[in-house]
Amino acid sequence: MTETGTPGTAEFDAPPLRRLRYFHGQMLGARDFQREQEYYRERLRLRMRCLLGYGVVCGLFVEPVPGHDDCADGDDGHTEADGPAVTAEHTDEHTAAEHGRHRAKVRLTSGLAVDCDGNEVVVRGGCDIDLWKALPPGERDTDTVWVGIRYAERPVEPTRAVYNDACADTADCEFGWTEECHKVVVTGCEPPVDERCDTCCSRGAHTTLWLARIDRADAHRPVRRDQIHMNVRRPFGRHLPTVITGVNWIHGHTYTIDEAKALLGTQDQDGGLLVRFSAGVRTDSLRPGVVEIQVIEGGSGRNASSWYMGGTFTEPDAACGEFTEEFRYRQTTRETLQDGDRVLITVRAAFLxxxxxxxxxxxHVGGRVPAIGTGTDTPAAARAGCGLPPSGVGPWTSGTGAGGDVFESWFFVKER
Known part of the structure; x- marks a missing residue:
């Protein structure tokens, strides 16, 4: 299900809430108690989905498996308590024999998530996943795979019934408990994106929580850390905020005067400061005043005077239409930069x-938004101590989860 319209226009999707009403002399059966359980479970799911949202709460990192060559053939790393991995049925004996030689394995760490229906998904102790064993046979002609988890249930603890059901056949032995567990999902097809603006009113169409994308996967080679990209996972919350994912300058860097001119597009119609977003922003919100360039004068003489550099947005690509995932802002005046100047760039994100x-x-948390095309955020000396953002998943982006605020960045200018 996708929904890109105005927030709040979706029809509220929730079953009627009916709870058991006790009275003296009432005859209760197993179905009554099952419905009572479902009433409280639905209330909990509704509260979780509507008030708090869904996504990964903590943990659930996908990591390489070190030294997994000693794993037993066919071992998928799952314990009985954690729930079985989703694996395809194989009938070809040659394919089954190949499983023992698969080396493309990853490790899923323990953690907690909530799916789009409000079910809590708990992974205890973690597990190892053989990617090619878990891939459906029809999706193995790819070198890009996605790993996710899904809420699951299974009956446990067989119990012998004391009385037979008068209205239906009763087995000699029934399972007395239901265990809430998880299933690991691996696919070679790019998963759909939840584009709903309001995740409260309607249930999601896809209940799998995607945790990582693995590029250049090879069935017979170990997975390296640089192949695993966990920025596909959804952080826990009602909304997935749009953030700044890259800029075309290095925050805090020192450029020569000529390099700064090229960066600002002073003499180049195709130049200018480039800002990129995680999703589309409205092109009609790119208005004068949203971006501001201030120059703080430096040098060996009198300094600290400042002036504002005139600039304008370049016309967005016509194919972008109503939304664009990046904008370019270039200098339109002929003021020149001098040795020792600091160029302060302000983007008023609350207006985008x-x-x-x-x-x-x-x-701009920590000044770590990476430079486009380089993967570099700040100079190496400034990165010491914080290799990853607070979520534990890179790369860095703007944002604290609150929305709005001001994106600030700067660079310095030297004569040579």
């Missing part, structure tokens, strides 16, 4: 609206 008319989450 995404597809759901929510403000871009623009706080």
């Amino acid at each position: 609206l995404d597809r759901c008319c929510r403000p871009v989450d623009g706080t």
